[in-house]
Amino acid sequence: MEFLAEYASFLAKTVTLVVAILVVLISFAALRSKGRRKSAGQLQVSKLNDFYKELRERLESTLLDKDQLKALRKSEGKAEKKKGKQKAEAKPRVFVLDFDGDIKASATESLRHEITALLSLATPKDEVVLRLESGGGMVHSYGLASSQLARIRQAGVPLTVCIDKVAASGGYMMACIGEKIISAPFAILGSIGVVAQLPNVNRLLKKHDIDFEVLTAGEYKRTLTVFGENTEKGREKFQEDLDITHQLFKNFVSRYRPQLAIDEVATGEVWLGVAALDKQLVDELQTSDEYLATKAKTAEVFHLHYAERKSLQERVGLAASGSVDRVLLTWWSRLTQQRFW
Numbered sequence: 001m002e003f004l005a006e007y008a009s010f011l012a013k014t015v016t017l018v019v020a021i022l023v024v025l026i027s028f029a030a031l032r033s034k035g036r037r038k039s040a041g042q043l044q045v046s047k048l049n050d051f052y053k054e055l056r057e058r059l060e061s062t063l064l065d066k067d068q069l070k071a072l073r074k075s076e077g078k079a080e081k082k083k084g085k086q087k088a089e090a091k092p093r094v095f096v097l098d099f100d101g102d103i104k105a106s107a108t109e110s111l112r113h114e115i116t117a118l119l120s121l122a123t124p125k126d127e128v129v130l131r132l133e134s135g136g137g138m139v140h141s142y143g144l145a146s147s148q149l150a151r152i153r154q155a156g157v158p159l160t161v162c163i164d165k166v167a168a169s170g171g172y173m174m175a176c177i178g179e180k181i182i183s184a185p186f187a188i189l190g191s192i193g194v195v196a197q198l199p200n201v202n203r204l205l206k207k208h209d210i211d212f213e214v215l216t217a218g219e220y221k222r223t224l225t226v227f228g229e230n231t232e233k234g235r236e237k238f239q240e241d242l243d244i245t246h247q248l249f250k251n252f253v254s255r256y257r258p259q260l261a262i263d264e265v266a267t268g269e270v271w272l273g274v275a276a277l278d279k280q281l282v283d284e285l286q287t288s289d290e291y292l293a294t295k296a297k298t299a300e301v302f303h304l305h306y307a308e309r310k311s312l313q314e315r316v317g318l319a320a321s322g323s324v325d326r327v328l329l330t331w332w333s334r335l336t337q338q339r340f341w
Contacts, residue, residue, distance in 0.1 A: 041110075041308040043117050048096065048301040052293060093126040094295050096303045101134025101171055105141035112148050113306040124156045127299075130178065131162050131288045136169025136191060139245060145170070146252070149177045153256075162288035163187045168270055172281070173249065176256045182291055183273040183282040190281060192253060193268025194246045196238070202229045257281075 061069060095118045099107050118128065130149065136142065152159045161167075161178030168191035175181055175189070183189060205212055205227060212227040223234040223241075250266045259280050276282045295301055 041113070041306055043113065044305045044307055046303045048292060048303050049296050052296050092299045093122070094129055094292075094299045094301045095122060095126065096129045096131065096292065096301060098131045098303075098305065099134065099145070099174070101132075101137065101142075101145070101174075103137035103141075105134070105137055105145045105170065108141065108145040108148060110306040110308065111145060114304045115148050115151055117306070118304060119151065119155050119157070122155070122157045124158070127158045127160060127295075128152050129160045129162060129288075129292065129295075130174075131164070132167050132171060132175055133163070133165050134168070134171030134174065135166050135188075136171050136173075139170070139194070142170030142173055146174050146177060149174055153177060153179070160291075162286075162291055163189065163273075163282070164288050169193070173252060176253045178256075180284070181282040182284045182286050182288070183276060184287045185273045185285050187273045187276075188270050189273065189276040190265060190270040190279075191268055192249060192262075192266040194242050194249060195268070196242060198224060198226055200224075200226060200230060202227060 060072065064072065097111065097114050097118075099111055101107055122128065134142075149159065158180075159178045160180045160182060161175045163171075163175060163181070163183045164187060165184070166188040167175040167183075168188055172189055172192060202212070214222055214225055214228040216222050220234075220237050222228075223238040224230050246266070250262050253266070254260065254262045257280070261279075265279050265281060271279060271281065273282060273285055277285055292301060
């Protein structure tokens with residue numbers, strides 16, 4: 001017991017010291033940045049052709065002996081020299097964007113800047129490829145993200161959306177804007193529907209003689225609440241709002257994919273890529289890697305990423321938030337029923 005008490009005391013002192021150091025560092029960073037103009041982010045551009053070339057050359061240098069490698073490099077040099085003598089023609093360009101969506105569609109902030117940048121140069125001869133992963137989220141957030149993609153269509157630049165894992169609900173709302181949708185065979189697509197849920201603890205409060213008053217100006221300012229007593233009229237109005245949102249969702253999808261039997265697919269169901277192709281939710285079955293590697297043979301492929309510059313406080317906060325999210329997600333996966341092969 002004495003050992004445990006000493007160990008607990010040591011642990012408490014250590015934790016206190018670490019927290020104190022973090023507080024000092026954050027305070028120092030805050031003082032340094034005080035009065036400075038907040039620096040905007042920056043657009044990072046990398047050429048994927050070089051990336052694919054490096055992968056191939058690395059494999060060649062491992063598999064081929066010196067003579068074979070020398071002969072290969074010589075033949076490549078001759079081919080490049082011959083190509084240089086011929087009349088140079090500008091290659092088409094492919095701009096690659098990534099969108100990894102959370103419930104708030106937080107990646108929209110970077111997406112909007114990436115689209116603004118590429119539209120300053122892109123022409124109808126170029127192509128934009130969006131690698132999209134999202135299970136959906138808030139209506140207004142994904143509405144804004146979709147509006148950003150619509151800018152590409154309005155500019156007349158071809159838009160291809162690649163889905164390797166999931167594009168459901170708000171994710172599919174974004175995907176449908178693409179002139180071409182490419183999906184991996186077992187990606188999850190669809191969920192063209194609207195859902196809202198909230199707990200109600202009014203009966204628990206009544207049981208303990210606790211009153212909760214809700215004052216509103218406007219008949220439907222508050223339809224359903226967590227603490228107040230919900231009425232049938234309030235439920236009907238809430239359901240009416242959901243139905244209106246669902247109809248707007250269906251109209252939006254139909255506008256960009258008129259070939260869909262919208263009432264058949266807008267049931268809130270999801271389909272794997274193979275079945276989604278039959279439903280015309282997608283146009284081709286292929287991974288984004290295969291599509292881009294093929295494009296790199298005939299076009300210049302550029303990956304764009306707008307990176308926000310964050311302060312030390314923000315980086316510490318994001319790191320802590322990410323750790324909590326991972327812990328919660330792990331336990332949620334263990335507690336809920338999952339589908340496995």
